[in-house]
Amino acid sequence: MSILDRLRSLIGDSIADSLIKPSDDLWVRVKPEAWRRTAQVLRDEMGFEYFCFLSAMDWMPSPFGKSEDDPTDEAPPRDDTIKQGYAGGDTRFQVLARLYSLKQHVGIILKVDVEDRGAVDSWVPVFAGANWHERETWEMFGISFTGHPDLRKMYLPGDFEGNPLRKDFPLLARIIKPWPGIVDVEPLPGAADDEQEGAVAE
Amino acid sequence: MTATTSGQVISDRQQLAYIASQAADARVNVELETEGMTLNIGPQHPATHGTLRIIARLDGEQVIWAEPSAGYMHRGYEKLTEVRSFPQVTALINRIDWLGSFANEVPFILAAEKLMGIEAPPRAQYIRTILFELSRIANVTLFLGDLGVQLGAITPVFFAFRDREYALNLIEAATGGRFHPNFDRIGGLKDDLPKGWIDEAKATMKKMKQFCDTIEDLLFGNEIFQIRTRGIGVIPKDVAMSYGLSGANARASGIDWDLRRDQTLPMAWDKADWKVITHPAGDSFARCWVRLQETREACSIVEQLVDNIPAGPIMAKVPRIVKVPEGEAWVSTENPLGEMGYYVVSKGDTGPFRVKIRSASFNNISITPWLLKGVFVPDIITILASLYFILGDIDR
């Protein structure tokens, strides 16, 4: 029985979507209310005992781009539609995590939809190692985790405002400095076109 | 804390330390008892090689609780990757684990290649694997020397710096960068090996094996070292797994798991004959010992592979400006510090949409609040040294 079938038989109604890429990975999106239970089931029933990582995704395209725009050029059209990746989704934010089975040597990537500044259940009771990962996700995306024992900032100073990994958080280092890639070649005086100008001067 | 209630065997010493720490906890609340002392170890402290800060509450010299506080070196790599193209990200992620930089590039490039559906030619795979193992040697060599310093022996670190230089010279001769090779490209490698490199590599591997012997005699064989590390900081198997410990730390707890062996990647590890080293004890000594043996194994992998590098190109056919197709990919490899993985999300642009960097030290160090309970101040240092972290790998 494949991993997905087994998972479906255990928490069937909680699986929102899934995707298998053969000889690659398995993505499963679960419903928010089943987030902790999924971890519990995977660990206890299916041998996914190894906690790999937990993080989040902001699927909104960055409104700032790469700050590599020539102001003289016309700005390229920007697509602002939010488009989720593998295994779909309905919200701008998703929490994703990966578990690994040391017996079968397969991993599974779990995703869950979460509202902007919303919350999902914490995994700390299931995987103690999720503690720091959830703290990081909380400070970087503003997603909170209910049941987390100690949701404090991990990297940033205590009075830091904003959540840096959200796409609407500007990367100031790229904004305060002008892009050095702007073409700065002075044309020949009084000429619009190089070739013609050459001929005239002759 | 969680996860102690499992059926795992915990050493007597740790059990005693636990009881003592519980007692210490209780005593603080009782009137007329000694007041605890909060000791800030770091961010500027000789033992934290980097800027990790450990806040420890002490009763005498015993730790009641300890909490690492990271972030003094957070560089926001995950954010920076969003505005960079794939080759630029490669240059950046060199700096995550700066002692074994080449190993950082490999999983990222493999993830990008996976998304593009291409594979590096066999010659590139071999050279990648060799350089990967060389960076492991360079990394762990310094660990072995630094271990001595943390325990008060000053000589091993000089031996380590002396002999690591040979490995670094080798990396530099091939890639041009001592610490930050930036040699991997999507589809292969930047350049081929220079002439005479293979012979040099063989000679160097002999020296590195000799270094391992020296350290084993000078440090590991020393009775003082043994009583300082044996039975200290014991991590049982299930705790290790729930905290996501990887690499030598996991293998020292008896978890027989090595990503070089247990997954199929377009790399050349399966072409060499080597074994995964495990140790059942789970204590500081086991972690150090496993790393020492792994360095030897890495030397033998390099020795075997350099002889069999197949001829051929080192680059697959890749367009000049790389645009990676839309998709998501996860690739992790067995880096010197443990499992290092990248979750790369691409939207079909020249740069990634998001990169989640799963670095080994982050998980490895997150166990410290659990592990440091009840130990003595000098043991904080040995435990941290044996867990082996690179600050860039925690903070990214």
Next chain:
Amino acid sequence: MLATLPYWGVSLIRILGGIVAVLLPAGSIVYIFLFKMMSFMQSRLGPMEAGPYGSMQLFAEVGKWLQKEDLAPDGADKRLFKMAPLIVLASTFLLVAVVPFGPDAWFTNFEAGVFYALAVSSVSVLGILMAGWSSANKYSLMGGLRAAGQLIAYELPMVLAVIGVVIQAGTMNLQQIVVKQNNDKIFGLHFLGNPYILTQFVGFIVFMIAVQAELTQTPFDMPIAESELVSGYMTEYSGFRFLIFFIGEFATAGVFALIASALFLGGWGVPFSWFGWHNIGDVANWMNVVGPLIMFVKMMIVVFLIMWVRFSFPRFREDQLQRFAWKVLIPIALANIMLTAILKVAF
């Protein structure tokens, strides 16, 4: 010769001699062992720029330290803080007073010399504890406390190890102990005299281990423990006060090595049978010049052992160190005393 000088002249010579006897060993130990031997053991060269082969490095360092501002932390108990290094150094000077360098080349020559030496050597504990306490630094405090615990614990095996020598020599006068060693015979052989390292080998080992601990050298350097406590009780010191600690550390190493060579290696003397001397009255006057040199060489050999161990070993943990003192060293030293006493009575 000295008798013809006025009292102030004698005192002046003694003071100068004392300074030389403390600073000269300290300087040579730092250069030969700390700068050069350690470097060679780590396949590097050590300081090479100041003077030929870096021999002037120490003077450069002293110059640097002397130029630095005399700093004290805000919360420190300033008076104690400033006094502490001086007390540590004073204990070294007090210690050197009883060491005999030749038949007449001594500072004082009193009967309870060994007793006095062991007593004043623990004065430095006070200085260290003061430094640790007054620095207003948690690392310093822990270093000071560790030092106090450790130095007191290792005083005992040291005393017990010396008792064996005292029993065998039958005197506590260091000069007499030296004479005895060079005048005695072992197994009926006059050739070597009887340096007590042969008969009191166990005592020598215990003594050296205790000295290692008293000097807070690796593997017993927990009070300083740079990877744990930054620099222990010296953390807050800089400038010339740190210099005094530094000199104190190596001068004390030198003085303890001198005492060890007086107790176990025959001190300033050569076996008297070589020159047909029979007791101290017969010893030629030139031994007053050669004696200090012999003493110096023996001291360097002893310091070499101390430093060799220092550069090769990791350190113990505080509780392991205490256990080692009380459960291993002291029983061995006691057994050694018993054995010595029994043999002494038997022969």
Next chain:
Amino acid sequence: MAKPKVPGMFKGLGITFNTLVDTLKNGAATVQYPHEKESPPVRARGVIALREDNCTSCMLCARSCPDWCIYIEGHKELAPPRRAGGKPRGVNKLDRFDIDYALCMYCGICVEVCPFDALFWSPEYEYSEPKIADLLHDKTKLGEWMETVPEAPELESGALKGKK
């Protein structure tokens, strides 16, 4: 504690002593830097040299730089025609080509992307400055580094020949 034949402590003492003897006999593993120098390998990424004539101010290097540390300004100029009787061409001339080594992270992407062979790596490394502003090398200084650029090394056997 298991008792091996030679206690580990004495083995350790032996190792340090042997190293001491070895250093005295064969010299140290270190070199005395300002007096003696080790030469870095040919490929070492020490400093970037610029061949000004080849540069067309195409901005590729400045755009591919992850740190934005290359600054280029230029102007158009007339150059003599390629063939006799042809028209003079308008070419881009460099006014400014600065690399800020205080920002540079020596990744080598600029050298790699340059389509006109104007940028090269030199293994030279002795250009530290007391003032951070002096680390901004202008085009004359970058041009001076050209002298130190070595030939590319020969490749190990099995490599494809003739391919850059």
